[in-house]
Amino acid sequence: MLLSIRNLDVSYNTVAGTYKVIDSLNLDIDKGELIALVGESASGKSTLGQVISRMLPPVGKARGQVLLDGMDVLKMSEKEATNFRGTSVFMIFQNPLNSLNPVKRVGDQLLEALNVRNERSHRNLSDEESRREVLEALTSVRLPDPEKIMSRYPHELSGGQVQRVVICMALLLQPKLLIADEPTTALDVTVQAQVVTLLKDLSKKTEMSIIFITHDVALAYVLSDKMLVFYAGRVMEKGETLDLVKKPMHPYTAGLLASIPTGPKNKGRLYSIPGSPPSYLSLPKGCKFTPRCKFAFEKCSGSEPKSVMASNRELRCWLYE
Ligand SMILES: Nc1ncnc2c1ncn2[C@@H]1O[C@H](COP(=O)(O)OP(=O)(O)OP(=O)(O)O)[C@@H](O)[C@H]1O
Ligand SMILES: [Mg+2]
Known part of the structure; x- marks a missing residue:
């Protein structure tokens, strides 16, 4: 295992208050694995990338365990972190000038x-x-x-x-792990495809793992072996990309996939999930997706479901507990 994350919580301390963005996250990534991290804006995708590459700004606080390439990321010294970045991990920032x-x-x-x-x-x-x-x-x-x-x-x-x-x-x-945060947004579609192929080839050749952060589910589909669907800082669903796209199980994943223009099921119509993501300052009590979920039932607003494995999928949804 190249990366192993256990019980990760990440909070930001701001003038508006302290809020937890990532909640009890567990994640394992193998050598050479291509992972797509998808989810709407503010779901915590960049935050996770910054934690793994030890680039979280001082207003952020991470708790839990992040082991990457044999190093304890949250515990290492600044000096160790400098050497670690660029060797074990490299992050392409959402604003690439920052890299x-x-x-x-x-x-x-x-x-x-x-x-x-x-x-x-x-x-x-x-x-x-x-x-x-x-x-x-x-x-x-x-x-x-x-x-x-x-x-x-x-x-x-x-x-x-x-x-x-x-x-x-x-x-x-x-690097052993490349975290690419929306790395192709400023490129036209042809160059985008070329870059994705280049990264995939490099991963095959050098066993480099990639976490590919994107809004673009269609691009994630082309690049990844596994897909991780984020909502309000939680992994709602994780599975093999082909399988997950063919048969999304979490209502949130189903909504996201239905909103891609090239999605197989939307027959030319564009769907968008009703409502908008919750504020971290006032998250709903139970499952964070409840207010927008058309399958929600009583239990959903009561308490938050834990991650469970169901048919080779990791799911955080009361429909599967
Ligand atoms: N430096 C910061 N200080 C305070 N809050 C922050 C900071 N960085 C991120 N946040 C908050 O954490 C939440 C998650 O942000 P993050 O940038 O990780 O989301 P994202 O999924 O990458 O979104 P996007 O798709 O828009 O890039 C948001 O509510 C954001 O406002
Ligand atoms: Mg981001």
Whole structure:
């Protein structure tokens, strides 16, 4: 097992009050696994990514156990965390500019990333060979004129270019776990497909695991082996992607899937789940999805269901207890 999370709670302490965003989360990810983390806005997807990569801002507090690549993420020192990021884990931030250093040229940052990997895997490359490898990686993410890109500072690039540079950094680093937070939103559909293929190939070649965070269930379907459906900081459903998409069991998953334009069941009509996600400051008492769930019955608003395994699926729903 590469990543093992037990009883993770994450809260934010803000002027509006303290609220718990992630609640008793358990998650295991194997080497080479491709996981999609899907869910509506504010469901806690980026928060989870930040916890795993030890990048949670100071207003956030994480409790529980997060073991990644043999390291106890919540307990390690700042110095250990610096080495851990980039080697064990690399996170492509939702705003990819945050993954780059604003005062260093893109080329130098990419060469540094390659050096981190070279040192780790005892590869001896000359300066010329390193440069060539960086240029090749830039070309592989379909960036034209890679020489010019290398000489630029991050703010001199367009959003789509920054996104591709950061993906390129992941390709050069080859971390054990890549957390990619909406990594292709600024790219057009063709480039998106190419990047997804590139990441999948790299994962196959190097056994890199990927947590792919996205709103886009259709893209998640193409990329992942397993899908994790988040709602109000809880895993509502987890299962093999093909199986889960074919036969969603949690009413929330069914609603999410029905709202994809290419979904098999919606026959041209676009569905959207009625209502909106609850505020973390006043979460409903029982299952957090109850107010929006068309299958809700008495028990649902009474107490919150626990995660259970049912037909090879992890589910948090009273329909399956
Ligand atoms: N730095 C922060 N300080 C206070 N609250 C935060 C902070 N970051 C996130 N939150 C809150 O935590 C909740 C989960 O946010 P998060 O960004 O993890 O959601 P998300 O699923 O990534 O959403 P999106 O799809 O919009 O990116 C939200 O209610 C958000 O307002
Ligand atoms: Mg997010």
